Amino acid sequence: MDVKFTSKEVITQIKKLHNEGNSLRKKEVKQYYPDLMRSALHYYPSWQHAVDESKVS
Template sequence: MMDITLGSDEVISRIRQLQSSGGTVNKKQVKQQDPELMRSALHYFPSWEHALKSADLL
């Protein structure tokens, strides 16, 4: 099993930071640019879209 290094609240705040800094929250690109964030997000949420919804981005 992969180590999950971020808490669910950290996942949310990183997604929000990404969005507010003008970064992309596109699943494919986040997976390439920040695999740790994607892995952690999918640990806590059923999908990347769910994580975005939890961060109030959808």
Template sequence: MDVNMSPEEVIQSIQQLHRETGDLNKKKVKKSHPEVMRHALHYFPDWQSAVEKSIS
């Protein structure tokens, strides 16, 4: 996998999704924004950890 997003960009993308949709359901994000999901799982142990880091 090519890593073309930094951890900060992943966090910003998750924050933007949260602002726009209010829904950070793993299945929905994986389907609608697969690149964000792939990068989040590259930098964080799991999706929940990425979400917690982004919206805390």
């Protein structure tokens, strides 16, 4: 699997999306930010785990 982001970058990108007011819903992130979703699922067991780890929800 091609992973574009490190685990730290995944968290940083999730925080950035949240701070900019973007949706963190899995379906929308998968559609608009596929590299972020792919990387998140490489490091975390689920998208929700990655969001929880970023402490934005």
